Amino acid sequence: MTTLPERYAYMVWMREFELACLEGVPTHEVHGELHLGIGQEAIAAGIAGVLRADDALVSTHRNHLHAIAKGVDMRAMLAEIFERSTGLCGGFGGHMHLFDPSLKFSATGIVGAGLPVAVGHAYAARLRGSDAVAVAVVGDGAVNSGGFHESMNMAGAMRLPVIVVVENNEWAISVPFHLTSATDTVAERASAWGAVGVRVDGNDVVAVASAFQDAVARARSGQGPSIVEATCYRFRGHFEGDSDLYRTEQEKEAHRAQDPLLITHRRLVASGLSTDEVLSKQYAEIRAAVQDLLASVRADPLPDASTARDHVFVASTLEAR
Amino acid sequence: MRRNLNVSQCVAEALRLEMARDPSVVVLGEDVGRHGGVFGATRGLQKTFGADRVLDTPISETAITGMAVGLALDGFRPVAELMFVDFIGVCLDQVFNAIAKNHYMTGGRVRMPIVIKTAGGCIGSGAQHSQCLWGLFAHLPGLKVVTPSNPYDAKGLMASAVESDDPVVYIEHKGLLLTRAEDFTFGADVPEERYTVPIGAACVVRPGDDVSLVTLSGTVLPSLAAAEQMASRGTSVEVIDLRSVVPLDIATIIASVARTGRLLIVDEDYLSFGLSGEIVTRVIEELGPNALRQVRRLAVPDVPIPGALSLERAVVPNLASILMALEQMSNAS
Numbered sequence A: 001m002t003t004l005p006e007r008y009a010y011m012v013w014m015r016e017f018e019l020a021c022l023e024g025v026p027t028h029e030v031h032g033e034l035h036l037g038i039g040q041e042a043i044a045a046g047i048a049g050v051l052r053a054d055d056a057l058v059s060t061h062r063n064h065l066h067a068i069a070k071g072v073d074m075r076a077m078l079a080e081i082f083e084r085s086t087g088l089c090g091g092f093g094g095h096m097h098l099f100d101p102s103l104k105f106s107a108t109g110i111v112g113a114g115l116p117v118a119v120g121h122a123y124a125a126r127l128r129g130s131d132a133v134a135v136a137v138v139g140d141g142a143v144n145s146g147g148f149h150e151s152m153n154m155a156g157a158m159r160l161p162v163i164v165v166v167e168n169n170e171w172a173i174s175v176p177f178h179l180t181s182a183t184d185t186v187a188e189r190a191s192a193w194g195a196v197g198v199r200v201d202g203n204d205v206v207a208v209a210s211a212f213q214d215a216v217a218r219a220r221s222g223q224g225p226s227i228v229e230a231t232c233y234r235f236r237g238h239f240e241g242d243s244d245l246y247r248t249e250q251e252k253e254a255h256r257a258q259d260p261l262l263i264t265h266r267r268l269v270a271s272g273l274s275t276d277e278v279l280s281k282q283y284a285e286i287r288a289a290v291q292d293l294l295a296s297v298r299a300d301p302l303p304d305a306s307t308a309r310d311h312v313f314v315a316s317t318l319e320a321r
Numbered sequence B: 001m002r003r004n005l006n007v008s009q010c011v012a013e014a015l016r017l018e019m020a021r022d023p024s025v026v027v028l029g030e031d032v033g034r035h036g037g038v039f040g041a042t043r044g045l046q047k048t049f050g051a052d053r054v055l056d057t058p059i060s061e062t063a064i065t066g067m068a069v070g071l072a073l074d075g076f077r078p079v080a081e082l083m084f085v086d087f088i089g090v091c092l093d094q095v096f097n098a099i100a101k102n103h104y105m106t107g108g109r110v111r112m113p114i115v116i117k118t119a120g121g122c123i124g125s126g127a128q129h130s131q132c133l134w135g136l137f138a139h140l141p142g143l144k145v146v147t148p149s150n151p152y153d154a155k156g157l158m159a160s161a162v163e164s165d166d167p168v169v170y171i172e173h174k175g176l177l178l179t180r181a182e183d184f185t186f187g188a189d190v191p192e193e194r195y196t197v198p199i200g201a202a203c204v205v206r207p208g209d210d211v212s213l214v215t216l217s218g219t220v221l222p223s224l225a226a227a228e229q230m231a232s233r234g235t236s237v238e239v240i241d242l243r244s245v246v247p248l249d250i251a252t253i254i255a256s257v258a259r260t261g262r263l264l265i266v267d268e269d270y271l272s273f274g275l276s277g278e279i280v281t282r283v284i285e286e287l288g289p290n291a292l293r294q295v296r297r298l299a300v301p302d303v304p305i306p307g308a309l310s311l312e313r314a315v316v317p318n319l320a321s322i323l324m325a326l327e328q329m330s331n332a333s
């Protein structure tokens, strides 16, 4: 069982990891639309420590925190995001496409494309006679894609061990959830697919962990799919460079005051599990460790341009046209 | 006085003029309304024309493109935005089984005056957010495919696309959308009033005598820069901007190649089974197999676009690789 102090530490690693990624934008070390999960750490930290290595997790364009929760090596992640040859995928993928097959972690930049893949993992577990489960983390925008409905229906019809974690941060780029969903919540749609649906405060890491553990337990014991909808807020623009004028400053301020790291920090102190002093010291240590990672990644080489045509096919020397 | 608009603003201006003159024009897609498009190419339209005519949709591309079919069958002229062309994977069905075919399948009784407005091109975003895919659309009979390279054409071609009674896939280049008129060496002056640029007419953006360089969209600017440099080294390069892939203005290409005998095609789409091969074949069909002294194709060499920019640069045509190709052609002749 992951303890609350451990979950808090995860959250700090996640926050600092994202801040390290952010450093690569003005320096042009990181290109393309970088999507950060700052403000949403309590959800990934609630997932952390619950899954086994043989459980699958399929993530989104905003995937770094989920990879950390699955135990993907942070140095290799950071190197991939910083486009180094030492990256998780040698620089071929980039920040939107982190894959770690050894941990059954993958991500996609196509909104709504993750859940069908999780259903495939769940079916693979059934074919093997394994009790492994498959998790898809999706945004509130993805739940309106056709693939989401198709996949939920199959998971329900086949009673597959699928858990959907919906990070409902209210906004899909500039479009608010309440204007695009026929239902007020995603959780309430679950009954249409024979799934269990729960909605929790995604700033409350304990609430997320508890709902997620229950869903995983149901899936593992053959009771079919669940939707865990966790409400949250993304603190930054949709991507680094987004003008983010569609949300008022007032709204943003109000949500920043509900920083899940602060909430968890206060909770640890109030419950006597830790002290301000211990927590600030720990924060500083984690920050220093991430900065060390960043410095070492920055010393890594860029991919060799002459390899750019490798990996199109398995035997890349073969001109398989 | 030159208006220093960026390409997105030119697109928005064209849509505004079309919507004002034709009440049947509606815009739908993700983030097109309140936000005015992720690149600003529909900015201000919702304020002027209301949320019904400029509809923010859920992330539901199958419904967006399918709705466009229904709207067109019902007498509207929908401009359906697919934020990035890569997302066509989600909804190709409506595009190639309905939008492209309905006119034909009904023996001409039904028209599909639909614009699929989308953005392609490489800007360091990896395999799923960098493709051009005009060759894919061009392969499917029934779709016109438009690929503007400059502010003037962006506005005029959008007007033609909306006005067209045939479906038009209008592919913006992400690298150009936020580029301002002053950074263009051609097509920088954009009139305020409505005008059209005909779909299917290529443009000779730089005349020349030694090599015919045929290109489009985001590679026109670097091709012009390369031509400029080659001129100082004694090689005269004619640069042709296709402006549309379907219809392909083969006559303009033929007229050029018939003079130069040397053809370089620069295409940011994938190399094989696509635009560049099509052009070479048509030139040979038209002029005969001996008409060309040299042929080169510079395109993405059949690899997905890599994540790291350092790898992307190795496979996507750019000023350096265009120059190198021209130099090699010049040295070999």
Ligand SMILES: Cc1ncc(C[n+]2csc(CCOP(=O)(O)OP(=O)(O)O)c2C)c(N)n1
Residues within 6 Å of the ligand: A061, A062, A109, A110, A111, A112, A138, A139, A140, A141, A142, A143, A167, A169, A171, A172, A173, A234, A238, B030, B059, B061, B083, B087, B090
């Ligand atoms: C099929 C598809 N359509 C559109 C996009 C462009 N896009 C990327 S992220 C995004 C919004 C996603 O919102 P949500 O699912 O709520 O996740 P969040 O960004 O809030 O984490 C959109 C529209 C895409 N990547 N894929």
